[in-house]
Amino acid sequence: MRQHDRDSSEAGVAAEALLAEAGHDRVAVLPVGAGVRHRRPEGAWDGIPWISTKFQSIRRWAVPDFSVEADAGLTMASLNAELAGRGQWLPAGTPDGGADTLGGLVSAGLSGVWAGGYGLIRDRILAMTVATPAFGVVRLGAPVVKNVAGYNLWRLYWATHGAFGLILTITWKLAPLPRAAATLECAGDGPGLAAAFAEARRWRSAANAWAALLLNLRGPRWTLAGVAHGGDAHVERLRRELGATVQPQGDLGAARAQGCPVAWQARLPLAGLPPFLEWIARSGAHGLAELQSGVVWGFRDSPDPQRLDEVAALARQHGGSFRSLSEPWPAPSVPAAEGDMWRRLKASVDPQGVLPALGGDAEGKR
Amino acid sequence: MALIDDLRRAAPRGQVRSEPALLRAYAQDGYTLAAVEPRAVVWPASAAEVAAVVRVLARHRVPLVARGGGTSLSGGATPVGGGVVVHLSRLNHILGVDTDAAIAEVEPGVVNAWVSQAAARRGYAYRPDPSSQQACTIGGNIGENAGGPHCLKYGVTLNHVLMADVVWADGHESRVGSLSGDGEGVDALALLVGSEGTLGLVTRAWVRLLPLAEADATVQAVFDTVEDASRTVSDVMAAGIVPAALEMMDQLAVSAVERGQFRVGYPADLGAVLLVEVDGLAEQVADEAAEVQAIAARHRVRSVRRAASPAERTLWWANRKTAFGAMGLISPDYYVQDGVIPRSRLPEALDAIGQVGRQRDIRIANVFHAGDGNLHPLLLYDGRDPKDVQRVQAAGHEVLDVCLALGGSVTGEHGIGVEKREDLAHQLTESEMAFQRAVKAAFDPLDLLNPGKIFLP
Ligand SMILES: Cc1cc2nc3c(=O)[nH]c(=O)nc-3n(C[C@H](O)[C@H](O)[C@H](O)COP(=O)(O)OP(=O)(O)OC[C@H]3O[C@@H](n4cnc5c(N)ncnc54)[C@H](O)[C@@H]3O)c2cc1C
Numbered sequence: 001m002r003q004h005d006r007d008s009s010e011a012g013v014a015a016e017a018l019l020a021e022a023g024h025d026r027v028a029v030l031p032v033g034a035g036v037r038h039r040r041p042e043g044a045w046d047g048i049p050w051i052s053t054k055f056q057s058i059r060r061w062a063v064p065d066f067s068v069e070a071d072a073g074l075t076m077a078s079l080n081a082e083l084a085g086r087g088q089w090l091p092a093g094t095p096d097g098g099a100d101t102l103g104g105l106v107s108a109g110l111s112g113v114w115a116g117g118y119g120l121i122r123d124r125i126l127a128m129t130v131a132t133p134a135f136g137v138v139r140l141g142a143p144v145v146k147n148v149a150g151y152n153l154w155r156l157y158w159a160t161h162g163a164f165g166l167i168l169t170i171t172w173k174l175a176p177l178p179r180a181a182a183t184l185e186c187a188g189d190g191p192g193l194a195a196a197f198a199e200a201r202r203w204r205s206a207a208n209a210w211a212a213l214l215l216n217l218r219g220p221r222w223t224l225a226g227v228a229h230g231g232d233a234h235v236e237r238l239r240r241e242l243g244a245t246v247q248p249q250g251d252l253g254a255a256r257a258q259g260c261p262v263a264w265q266a267r268l269p270l271a272g273l274p275p276f277l278e279w280i281a282r283s284g285a286h287g288l289a290e291l292q293s294g295v296v297w298g299f300r301d302s303p304d305p306q307r308l309d310e311v312a313a314l315a316r317q318h319g320g321s322f323r324s325l326s327e328p329w330p331a332p333s334v335p336a337a338e339g340d341m342w343r344r345l346k347a348s349v350d351p352q353g354v355l356p357a358l359g360g361d362a363e364g365k366r
Numbered sequence: 367m368a369l370i371d372d373l374r375r376a377a378p379r380g381q382v383r384s385e386p387a388l389l390r391a392y393a394q395d396g397y398t399l400a401a402v403e404p405r406a407v408v409w410p411a412s413a414a415e416v417a418a419v420v421r422v423l424a425r426h427r428v429p430l431v432a433r434g435g436g437t438s439l440s441g442g443a444t445p446v447g448g449g450v451v452v453h454l455s456r457l458n459h460i461l462g463v464d465t466d467a468a469i470a471e472v473e474p475g476v477v478n479a480w481v482s483q484a485a486a487r488r489g490y491a492y493r494p495d496p497s498s499q500q501a502c503t504i505g506g507n508i509g510e511n512a513g514g515p516h517c518l519k520y521g522v523t524l525n526h527v528l529m530a531d532v533v534w535a536d537g538h539e540s541r542v543g544s545l546s547g548d549g550e551g552v553d554a555l556a557l558l559v560g561s562e563g564t565l566g567l568v569t570r571a572w573v574r575l576l577p578l579a580e581a582d583a584t585v586q587a588v589f590d591t592v593e594d595a596s597r598t599v600s601d602v603m604a605a606g607i608v609p610a611a612l613e614m615m616d617q618l619a620v621s622a623v624e625r626g627q628f629r630v631g632y633p634a635d636l637g638a639v640l641l642v643e644v645d646g647l648a649e650q651v652a653d654e655a656a657e658v659q660a661i662a663a664r665h666r667v668r669s670v671r672r673a674a675s676p677a678e679r680t681l682w683w684a685n686r687k688t689a690f691g692a693m694g695l696i697s698p699d700y701y702v703q704d705g706v707i708p709r710s711r712l713p714e715a716l717d718a719i720g721q722v723g724r725q726r727d728i729r730i731a732n733v734f735h736a737g738d739g740n741l742h743p744l745l746l747y748d749g750r751d752p753k754d755v756q757r758v759q760a761a762g763h764e765v766l767d768v769c770l771a772l773g774g775s776v777t778g779e780h781g782i783g784v785e786k787r788e789d790l791a792h793q794l795t796e797s798e799m800a801f802q803r804a805v806k807a808a809f810d811p812l813d814l815l816n817p818g819k820i821f822l823p
Contacts, residue, residue: 064604064710065739087606111548120548123525134804135797142793144706146522146738146778148511148560149790150802150820155556159548176606207647208577234649269545271467294546319545333551337540342552345808349801358552 011055011071011168015131019166022048022354023133029354031162033104034075036261038329047354050166052103058082059169060143067126067143069171072103088174091118091211095288095297096262103167109159109323111265116292117211117229124173128154132165133350143171159323160332162356164349178211178229184244190220193281197274199224200291206241207234210292217280217287260286260299263326264308268294272318279314283307300326331359369426370406373450376418379411380456392433392451396498397441398749399701399759400784404431404445409453413531413539413569419452420567421537429814432563434475434506437498439702440783442510442562447817454505457569460484468575469528469545474505474568478512481573490575493520496779497687508568511560513779515611515686516643518737520576522779524559531570532558535810545572557805562781563816565809579645582610583655584679587640587662587670588632592616592732594665595638596712599736601661602642603709607654611643612737613686616716619731619744622692628684636668640736641682689733690744697729697746701758705769706778709739718768719743726761740778741769763789787822 022029028047052073059069063086070079076090077098083089091114092105100110105121112121127141140154141147156164184203188195196215203213203226211229215222226244228235239246268276273294280287285302289295298311312322324330334342339360346358373382384406393401405428410416423430429449436443445451457473460480464470465488470481478499481492495514496502502512508530513522520526529543532554543555558565589595595614602609615623616638624632632639640662644654655672662670673679693700707715716732719741723730731744743765747758766776766789776782776789791799803821806813 062708062710064600065708066603067708109548119521119525122548123521132801135801138795138798138801140798140801142706142775144708144739144774144778146513146517146706146735146740147775148522148777148779148781149775149786149793150782151561151565151805152511152524152556152559153801153805155553158553158556159550160552176608179606204577208580209646230647230650231653233653234647237649267544267546267548269467269469269547271464272546321544321546321548321550323550335540335542335551337538338534338542338552338554341534341554341809344811345805348804348808 012129012131012137015050015166015168016136018048018050019131019133019354023352026352027354028356029166030356031103031107031166033073033101033107034099036099037104037108037325038327052101052167055168062143063088066174066176067145067171068174069127069143069169070102071169072167073101076100076102076105083174084177087177089177090121090124090172091175092121092124094262094265096260102170106157106167106170107159107161108325108329111267111293111295113212113214113290115295116213116290117209118175120293122158125154125170126173127171128157129168130157130165131168133352133354134348137168141171145173161329163332163346163358165355180231180235181211181227181229182235183247184226184228184238184242185223185247186244187221187223190222190281193222193274193278196222196224203242207238213291215277215289215291217277217285219284220281222281260301262297263300263302263324264298264311265323265325266296266311266315266320268296268315268318268320270294272320276314276318276320294320331357333359369428372422372426373406373408373419376422377408377410377415380415381409383407392445395436395438395441395443397439397444397783397785398699399755400441400444400446402444402446402448404451405449407451407453409456411456413457413533416452416454416567416569417533417537417539420533420535423450424536424812424814427812427814429817431816432505432509432567434503434509435477435498435501437502438506438510438783439704439780440777440785442781442783442819443506444784446784446819452567454503461570463488463575465490465575467545469572470575471570471572472504473570474503474508476504478502478504478507485575486578489578491578492526492573492575493517494523494526497690504571504573505568508559508571509561509563510779510781513735513738513740515613515735518612518735519608519610524556526574527555527559527571528574529572530555530558530568532566532568534566535812535815547574560781562783562819564806564819565815579610581648581651582643582645583651584673584682585642585655585658585670586673586682587642588636588668589638589640590666590668591637592716593713594667595640596716598640598662598665598667599712600710601664602658603737605657605661607644607657609642609737610645611641612735613641614732614734614736615639615686615689616732618729619689619733622696622731623685623689625695626688626692628681628688630682630685641686686733693731693744693746699747699749701745701747701762702780703741703743703745703762703765704777704780705741705766705774707739707741707769707772707774709737711772712736712739715741715768715772719765722761722764722768726757728758728761738778739774767792782820784819787820790820791822
């Protein structure tokens, strides 16, 4: 047995003390990040907050191994600013900026604009340190890029809003910063998105690995932006073949939602994406889709932002998932067929129920 | 024989057998250091029959082991807990390949290579490619969270399975995951992948396909020393190149594989050979292949070149992928280890493993996924000599201690199975083990699914 090298860091000690106090006093613990998204769970706020932003360091950065362990309270933007100094980055982040904490991103299950070219941020998690009521501070996973030693316990913390414990640190697999980047753009007007989809197909057949391929929808107008990471020669070839405009920087160009906060995120199977986006376009909402990964965001400046239920139902109807990012967060749903198993697991991790609860079955939520 | 009769009723279109000669064949998988005969072997013919079989076994309180291709190298499919083998080889249909959705829908008994071939015909790839891909199944890949050479860039099985139909320990069924790849709420699929058949049985899976890369290039670099090859690995990664695959074989491994069916003609006195594959857009591939060659040249490479044709590339990879089996050409038996280290510790790790071999007087060949830091030392021994068997097992544990001491893990892709239960208990703290056990207890409270795996009794 490995020496029980319990996380003796300040965060670990504080988290254990907080959980112990909550257990003793029978009060709830509420994990809080930067507060840029949800502010509290559904129902009454009555408990002790765990404020992750008190801890914002990089714990260990193995530069040659492209991995970094950082506190959950560090923001995406701060981490990437630091990593850039050594030519590395974590290709993650929602279109409205990098103010999310790393722990918040994981707990809320946020996808990034680079999901198409670099994979889901979830798949870049190598390890985590978490504080649990029953098992104390534990390390899950290992700081290596491949590891199948036991169950994938760190995945319990993806999009479950702290129901299984407080995330203290996360170890990420990093990517090298691209050597060159450029954004190609073209735009068009409705009605309908047939022309946009045809153009996107043409772009995908010109290059089947865009760092991001984004369709920005705003009323009848659409913009297609392809971010190419690579060398000048290939950007030049794409520009020639596609007849698109090249934006000087490799950022998201006009597709970036300038300062506009995200209201919701959906993930659609690729086959369900076109009808879903057609609906968004018809509704006049402001949306952004990454066409290789099926991730779609809706923005708060949509003319009619009250229709979250309708958007959620539509995403699910097309086999997708939906996360509201502007409401009190819902408890993570548990399918009825798995209810007993999850309740047993939750009870063994959190016997006194001090952590955020699991929800019930969510009809059609897969 | 009430149990056998009940199983026959549960799987009327399938088969149930229990003759001793047959049971002997199912006492083992690819891990040859443990063997226990099952009570019976059942071949259900449908997902419904799998569920019915599991319900019968739950009622009789008889444990079961799911079996795919039986190629597990950690004893994952060995029925050490006794009970019945549930063989999924009759659920072997590719139910659909949808390129618009970039998804293949398959039964668990489908062989890994069939999916890749079906996808490739349509311009797509199924990326997890264990070297055993001609024999191992998608169900077994899910069970072990299998990797393979091309997982360096594209990720392991966990990153490619979207959704699955599952039969749980009491025989009830549900669908886990989501076609979108990121469902809502709790995610049982993430726990199932890599659970070695201890939480549930997968009866259907939806896996993600990726478009084939526009271009690829494989570079072969032959070195006089393992150190030079290791430094090349580090520098390739440090240069910001993310190869699709980066594999290494040392001299002993090459000497074996060059006696096999797929001979490349490597010089007998080389120290190590690297295969580096880059893929992506044509211009990027050309640049990166040239850069890999230049980096190798900085580390005293003896010869370095790109595969001149697809046939040559295929030969190089066939040679690499048959390396484990080729050990049989230079030794009566071999024991494949599987450990992971941070890639930058490669030279130290290989040195320490060499020392284990010298101290235990065991020849160790190295064939591995160098880019991932995923080592596969192959320990050569003679299984007819019990002392040799003991020595090789002890050396295997020492190799894993080396990985742990360097900050790694005791398994990168072959799983814990029966082989590494002790090593897992070294890697994790007591509390971490308790958390792992809590998952097993929550999903399979009666310990009926593949008992005796992952955890020491
Ligand atoms: C020559 C050789 C090379 C190899 N190379 C690699 C490699 O490069 N990368 C790698 O990762 N592995 C490799 N392996 C190991 C092995 O092939 C993999 O672990 C593979 O995934 C096992 O698949 P299988 O179908 O043979 O499964 P089995 O060995 O039959 O079973 C493996 C585990 O999965 C469980 N299981 C099987 N089917 C199901 C199901 N339907 N539902 C739930 N659980 C199930 C079993 O109970 C068992 O625990 C290699 C093995 C050999 C012999």
